[in-house]
Every structure is written in C-alpha cells, then in structure tokens.
Amino acid sequence: MTATLAARRPAPARPVSVPRAYRFELVKLVAQWRIRLLVLACWIVPALFVAGVSAQSTLPSDTLFGRWMHATGWAGPLVVLGFAGTWALPLLTSLVAGDVFAAEDRLGTWRHLLVAVRSARRIFVAKTLASLTVILLLVAGLAVSGAVGGLLTVGDQPLVGLDGHLLAPSDAALKTLLAWVAVLAPTLALAGIGLLGSVTLGRSPMGLLLPAVVALAMQLAQMLPLPLVVRLALPGYAFIAWNGLFTSPGQVGPLLIGVAVSLAWALTATALAYALFLRRDFTDLGYDGSGRRAVTAGLLPLVGLLAVSAAVIAPVTGGSGSGIEQEKVQRSLATAFAHLYRMQTRQLHRPAVTEARLRATAACDKGSDRIAARGPGNDWRCVVSWHLPGVEATGTAVYQLDVASDGRFVADGDGPKEVNGYFLVRTPEGDAPNPLWQFDGNVELLPTSKG
Structure with missing residues (x-):
C-alpha cells in the first residue's frame, strides 16, 4: 500500500527554463502598443529626418557633422547618433528597462508569475534579457534607418573627419558602425540603472524616469568645468567620446576608457538590482518601493564606483585639469586647416599642394596675455600661418574658436575673406560653402607622445 501511494505521488514541479521564460517576457514586451510604436519609430523616423534635412538649404551646423549632410550620406547617421546619445537613448532605456519590473507591481501579477516560473532568479534573468533585446533592436533601428536615409538621399561620398x-566611403562606414557600437556601452549602463530603479522603487514614477534623470545629470556634469578624470569616470562620457574615431590617427583613449567605465556601471547596477530583487518579499501586495533601500543599496554603491573609477583613471592616463591646453588647440587647428586647405585647392582648381609643403602652424590665445590659454570657452582667438611653394609671403588667416569641455571646437573664419570668408564653391555634389569658412575639430584631451 505504501509503495502504491509513493508511486502515485506527483513529481515535484520544476522551474521553467530560462529560454522559455525569456520568450515569454519578450512576447509580453513586444505585445505592448508602446513598445511596438517605439520600434516602428526607431526604424522609420531617422530616415525621414535625415532625408528631410538633407533636402533643405539650411543645415544643422551646430550639430557635429551636420554641416556635411549635403556632401555625404554618412553624415546623417552621425547626426542621429549625436541626438540619440543626448535624448533618445536615455528615454528609450527608461521606457523599457525602467518599467520591466514596475509593470508587475502596477498590475499585481507577481504571484501569478512566480507560480508559473517558480524561480525568482530565472524571472530576473528572463526580464533582463528581454529588455536588453528590445533596447538593442531600438538602437539598431536608429543606426540603420539614419544610414539608409542618408545614403538614399545624398549618396555614398567621402566624409570629412x-x-x-577625407575618409573614403568604406572607412566612413566602418567608423560610423564603430561609433554606434561604442554607444551601446553607456546605453547598457543606463539600462542597468533602469533595472535598479524598477526593482527598488516599484510602481513609483521615479523608477521609470531614473535613467533619463541620470543621463540628464551626466550631461550637465559634462558641461561643467570639472576635471577631466571626473568626466571620464562618468558612464555618459562614451556618448560623446566617439568623436575621436574620426581623426587620423584616432583619438581612441577617451573612448576606450568611457566604454570600460560604462560596462562597469552596467554590471554593478544590474548586480545590485539582482541582489535586491532576490531579497524582496513578494507576499506584500502593497509594496510600493523603498526609497531608503534605493539610497543605501543603490545610490551609494554607484557613487563609490564613481570615486574608484576616478582614482584609477587619474594615474593611468596622466591627465590633469580640463585637458584643453594651448599647444593641443594650436596643433589640432593647424592640422584641420591644412587638410581643408587642400580640399579648397581642389575645389577651386588650383595647383595641388601637400600638408608637408604648407607647413601650417597656429598661434592661439584667449584674448589677453593675462588669461591662461587653457580650458574650454568661446574666447579662443587663433592666427593660422602657412607657406605656399614658390611664394615668399606667408599666408595668414584669423579664426575665432568655441572649444567645448569634451574637446570639440568650432572654428569660425574671421578673415581674410578670400581665404576663410563665406563664399560658395562648386563641387561634384553641387555648390557648397567654403570649407575653410567654418569647420569642426577635436582636441586630444589625454597626454600624447606629441605633446
């Protein structure tokens, strides 16, 4: 009799496998009209935006690579990338990762989910993987859509670095792809922060907004006159450090540091969310988050990670201050001027000349000898000098520079008009402004062997 009862006793239920739970969570996410609308917008809107802007006479010259949208289709996805890193990606991570756990609190479905899956650990893994899959799909849509819109509207021409x-179309394509891949790291960091906020704050709206709020705070920090090592220790720095890919040689040091810091933040925030999720009491139906736990177990470890990152970066890079110094600005401006002078020479059908024979140099200050020529600001004034073969006189041109804290600068020609004034030149793609009139450049912030 005992043997018969033992034989009829049902086997203990096993937890649902992670792949099955992942498919279930992914279907739940994609079934939401909000997620479907986001996917549709990310795969269509950038192409329409790039095509519309490229067809206009006025370009977003205040945006990086915006002034080249008439010249090459590869400028479009980079303009989209600049906008996405500032606004789109933080909002997308908020709407996906910031709500993946809080949605169960609002609907009161934790008990049903636990009964179905029978493992809190597998629920966390499945939800995390599902949210990351959707985020990667959205990022891929932004990149592909922007590139398709630019290439169909303008074409596959070289890109000015x-x-x-000039970057050949193949080089421009590769570096554009690398730039989009690089911003995945800070996007994952914001996704980890979104998971942490969704777990600790429950149905509170702050959990949903946390990635966007953190991203906004990091953007403000990048605008402040903070030391370079502090800004490098913030995960959001990789959203702007991809600029260094478009110089020759590439200024990849800040980008690699930004990617490493972002991945460290992503792993730390996700691990904290996992630990807090496993400690949660799912029998409390009125759970509405814990602000105290969010501070002690969420915020303080991330602040500690920021301090440790800054302490490690400082001796490794050898960087100090803002990283923007007189010699670096002069070298960057002279290099960019020499390359663009050759472009102007070709467009005006003048005799070709090499950068080595031009011997372009720059002398920059900040308007007065009493002011140290270092740090960001719009008060940089530079005089570029160059030599033409067979001409004894030295050519000079004046530029006003607006140097941002991330090293990017905009050079505005201030005479002579025949060199860097505004006039149109005829190119294979149509009439375009004088390339020496206004142009973008990038200062190497970290110490280099050259200086």
Whole structure:
C-alpha cells in the first residue's frame, strides 16, 4: 500500500527554463502598443529626418557633422547618433528597462508569475534579457534607418573627419558602425540603472524616469568645468567620446576608457538590482518601493564606483585639469586647416599642394596675455600661418574658436575673406560653402607622445 501511494505521488514541479521564460517576457514586451510604436519609430523616423534635412538649404551646423549632410550620406547617421546619445537613448532605456519590473507591481501579477516560473532568479534573468533585446533592436533601428536615409538621399561620398582629412566611403562606414557600437556601452549602463530603479522603487514614477534623470545629470556634469578624470569616470562620457574615431590617427583613449567605465556601471547596477530583487518579499501586495533601500543599496554603491573609477583613471592616463591646453588647440587647428586647405585647392582648381609643403602652424590665445590659454570657452582667438611653394609671403588667416569641455571646437573664419570668408564653391555634389569658412575639430584631451 505504501509503495502504491509513493508511486502515485506527483513529481515535484520544476522551474521553467530560462529560454522559455525569456520568450515569454519578450512576447509580453513586444505585445505592448508602446513598445511596438517605439520600434516602428526607431526604424522609420531617422530616415525621414535625415532625408528631410538633407533636402533643405539650411543645415544643422551646430550639430557635429551636420554641416556635411549635403556632401555625404554618412553624415546623417552621425547626426542621429549625436541626438540619440543626448535624448533618445536615455528615454528609450527608461521606457523599457525602467518599467520591466514596475509593470508587475502596477498590475499585481507577481504571484501569478512566480507560480508559473517558480524561480525568482530565472524571472530576473528572463526580464533582463528581454529588455536588453528590445533596447538593442531600438538602437539598431536608429543606426540603420539614419544610414539608409542618408545614403538614399545624398549618396555614398567621402566624409570629412574632425581633423579635416577625407575618409573614403568604406572607412566612413566602418567608423560610423564603430561609433554606434561604442554607444551601446553607456546605453547598457543606463539600462542597468533602469533595472535598479524598477526593482527598488516599484510602481513609483521615479523608477521609470531614473535613467533619463541620470543621463540628464551626466550631461550637465559634462558641461561643467570639472576635471577631466571626473568626466571620464562618468558612464555618459562614451556618448560623446566617439568623436575621436574620426581623426587620423584616432583619438581612441577617451573612448576606450568611457566604454570600460560604462560596462562597469552596467554590471554593478544590474548586480545590485539582482541582489535586491532576490531579497524582496513578494507576499506584500502593497509594496510600493523603498526609497531608503534605493539610497543605501543603490545610490551609494554607484557613487563609490564613481570615486574608484576616478582614482584609477587619474594615474593611468596622466591627465590633469580640463585637458584643453594651448599647444593641443594650436596643433589640432593647424592640422584641420591644412587638410581643408587642400580640399579648397581642389575645389577651386588650383595647383595641388601637400600638408608637408604648407607647413601650417597656429598661434592661439584667449584674448589677453593675462588669461591662461587653457580650458574650454568661446574666447579662443587663433592666427593660422602657412607657406605656399614658390611664394615668399606667408599666408595668414584669423579664426575665432568655441572649444567645448569634451574637446570639440568650432572654428569660425574671421578673415581674410578670400581665404576663410563665406563664399560658395562648386563641387561634384553641387555648390557648397567654403570649407575653410567654418569647420569642426577635436582636441586630444589625454597626454600624447606629441605633446
């Protein structure tokens, strides 16, 4: 009799496998009209935006690579990338990762989910993987859509880099792809922060908004006159450090540091969310988050990670201050001017000349000898000098520079008009402004062997 009862006793239920739970969570996310609308917008809107702007006479010249949207289709996805890193990606991570756990609190479905899956650990893994899958799909849509819109509207022409040199279409495509891949790291960091906020704050709206709020705070920090090592220790720095890919040689040091810091933040925030999720009491139906736990177990470890990152970066990079110094600005401006002078020479059908024979140099200050020529600001004034073969006189041109804290600068020609004034030149793609009139450049912030 005992043997018969033992034989009829049902086997203990096993937890649902992670792949099945992942598919279930992914279907739940994609079934939401909000997520479907976001996917549709990310795969269509950038192409329409790039095509519309490229067809206009006025370009977003205040945006990086915006002034080249008439010249090449590869400028479009980079303009989209600049906008996405500032606004789109933080909002997308908020709407996906910031709500993936809080949605169960609002609907009161934790008990049903636990009964179905029978493992809190597998629920966390499945929800995390599902949210990351959707985020990657959205990022891929932004990149592909922007590139398709630019290439169909303008074409596959060379791209002018941030030091004035021309990138062949294949090089431009590769570096554009690398730039989009690089911003995945800070996007994952914001996603980890979103998971942490969704777990600790429950149905509170702050959990949903946390990635966007953190991203906004990091953007404000990048605008402040903070030391370079502090800004490098913030995960959001990788959203702007991709600029260094478009110089020759590439200024990849800040980008690699930004990617490493972002991945560290992503792993730390996700691990904290996992630990807090496993400690949660799911029998409390009125759970509405814990602000105290969010501070002690969420905020303080991330602040500690920021301090440790800054302490490690400082001796490794050897950087100090803002990283923007007189010699670096002069070298970057002279290099960009020499490359663009050659471009102007070709467009005006003048005799070709090499950068080595031009021997372009720059002398920069901040308007007075009493003011140290270092740090960001719009008060940089530079005089570029160059030599033409067979001409004894030295050519000079004046520029006003607006140097941002991330090293990007905009050079505005201030005479002579025949060199860097505004006039149109005829190119294979149509009439375009004088390339020496206004152009973008990038200062190497970290110490280099050259200086």
